[in-house]
Amino acid sequence: MARKLSTLDPQRLDNQICFAVYSAAHAFNRVYKPLLDRLGLTYPQYLVMLVLWERDDVPVKDIGEKLFLDSGTLTPLLKRLEAAHLVKRTRSSEDERQVLIALTPQGHALKEKARSVPQSILAASECSVSELVAMKDEIVALRDRLNAVIGE
Amino acid sequence: MARKLSTLDPQRLDNQICFAVYSAAHAFNRVYKPLLDRLGLTYPQYLVMLVLWERDDVPVKDIGEKLFLDSGTLTPLLKRLEAAHLVKRTRSSEDERQVLIALTPQGHALKEKARSVPQSILAASECSVSELVAMKDEIVALRDRLNAVIGE
DNA sequence: TCACATTTAATTGTTCGCAATTGAATGTGC
DNA sequence: GCACATTCAATTGCGAACAATTAAATGTGA
Numbered sequence: 001m002a003r004k005l006s007t008l009d010p011q012r013l014d015n016q017i018c019f020a021v022y023s024a025a026h027a028f029n030r031v032y033k034p035l036l037d038r039l040g041l042t043y044p045q046y047l048v049m050l051v052l053w054e055r056d057d058v059p060v061k062d063i064g065e066k067l068f069l070d071s072g073t074l075t076p077l078l079k080r081l082e083a084a085h086l087v088k089r090t091r092s093s094e095d096e097r098q099v100l101i102a103l104t105p106q107g108h109a110l111k112e113k114a115r116s117v118p119q120s121i122l123a124a125s126e127c128s129v130s131e132l133v134a135m136k137d138e139i140v141a142l143r144d145r146l147n148a149v150i151g152e
Numbered sequence: 153m154a155r156k157l158s159t160l161d162p163q164r165l166d167n168q169i170c171f172a173v174y175s176a177a178h179a180f181n182r183v184y185k186p187l188l189d190r191l192g193l194t195y196p197q198y199l200v201m202l203v204l205w206e207r208d209d210v211p212v213k214d215i216g217e218k219l220f221l222d223s224g225t226l227t228p229l230l231k232r233l234e235a236a237h238l239v240k241r242t243r244s245s246e247d248e249r250q251v252l253i254a255l256t257p258q259g260h261a262l263k264e265k266a267r268s269v270p271q272s273i274l275a276a277s278e279c280s281v282s283e284l285v286a287m288k289d290e291i292v293a294l295r296d297r298l299n300a301v302i303g304e
Numbered sequence: 305t306c307a308c309a310t311t312t313a314a315t316t317g318t319t320c321g322c323a324a325t326t327g328a329a330t331g332t333g334c
Numbered sequence: 335g336c337a338c339a340t341t342c343a344a345t346t347g348c349g350a351a352c353a354a355t356t357a358a359a360t361g362t363g364a
Contacts, residue, residue, distance in 0.1 A: 010270035011263075013202045013218065017182045018273060022195075023220050024295040025177040026351080028170040033352090044320060047174075050165045060343065066165065068175050072341050073321050080319085097329045097342040098158050111163070118162035121170060124301040125294060135182040135290055136169040142277060142287070143176040149276045150182050178321080187321090196350060212313065223313050225351050232349080249312040249359050 002085060021139070031124045035117050039110060045081060046114070048074070052087065052103050053111045059098040068147070173291070183276045187269050191262060197233060200226070204255050205240065205263045210296070211250040220299070238262060 012063050013019055041049065044067075045141070051066050060074050078101060081087045086107040092098040125132060165171055167282050193201065196219075200302070203218050212226055218224075230253060233239045238259040244250040277284060 011202065011267065012206065017284045018184070018269065019199060020178045020295065021173055021180060024291050026220055026296045027298040027302070028173060031298050032170070042249045042319065044166045044194040047165070047171060050163065054164065065268050068178055070322065075344055089254040099343060110262070115163065117167065124298055126297045127294065132169050135294070136172045138287055139169070139172040139176050142279065143172065143179045145278045146276055149177070156319065194349065222352070227314055
């Protein structure tokens with residue numbers, strides 16, 4: 001009976017989905033680390049490169065909206081990517097408030113080197129693609145509901 | 153057809169479960185923030201308090217194993233909790249290498265004030281308890297598989 | 305006993321992540 | 335056209351997160 005109560009106690013760490021998500025994010029990060037080290041990227045930098053590989057020459061704000069990050073995070077990160085010669089930052093001539101982020105040739109070339117990353121992650125997760133897709137969709141739906149609550 | 157290809161492209165941001173987990177963790181953090189501000193805690197500090205509310209007077213290492221965090225993260229965090237008079241750090245007399253973390257009366261008392269936090273999160277997630285429990289179990293299983301790969 | 309490895313926490317340095325503020329550029333309402 | 339608000343990036347300050355190293359305490363084998 002005491003056991004049953006404790007498994008239902010919402011204040012117990014093991015019962016909290018949020019801790020599951022938090023600790024899973026760290027676990028993913030640790031799996032990615034050796035793969036991304038070879039590319040000279042951190043995980044958030046890799047996310048920015050994924051955005052840019054999809055579409056280039058975009059303002060900082062667009063990147064922030066896709067990744068849910070603000071300029072306080074992105075400005076220094078993008079400066080590091082620029083220092084690594086992967087992107088170029090230029091003020092937009094139409095709207096001088098915006099800084100446009102464009103890939104350099106090296107930045108474009110890195111996409112090929114990064115091609116094997118997702119399948120390495122898939123292998124590490126020891127899960128079928130369809131299971132992962134289902135989980136991903138559930139987590140995204142939860143995330144979007146949470147973000148909707150924040151936006152109120 | 154082009155659409156179908158892009159929904160299967162593993163190099164696309166939207167197709168990556170890791171980004172789903174990463175961004176969901178941040179969304180949770182933003183929901184927790186106003187709730188925890190009232191308690192004077194950050195989310196990682198709240199996790200440490202959850203551990204201590206379950207069992208008190210434990211070495212730093214035990215906390216680290218439960219939260220998957222190392223001393224580089226925990227030492228300064230615990231010093232901040234000590235500065236806030238929520239915990240006390242004392243060297244173990246049996247094993248002088250260990251630092252034992254104990255709750256102060258204020259630390260114990262905070263548990264009552266924190267009691268409403270989980271249900272606020274539940275409300276924000278707009279999800280049934282059973283759905284959340286199922287998701288949590290899936291995510292924990294994935295996390296544990298990832299951590300097993302790292303340990304090799 | 306004594307050399308040696310292991311365990312544990314602390315420290316240092318780098319990178320995120322975000323709140324709050326600043327300052328410049330742009331848009332608006334009158 | 336001009337005061338005013340809004341938008342956008344940059345900056346500052348603080349708190350994680352982790353790799354790598356250090357130093358002290360403990361355990362182990364010969």
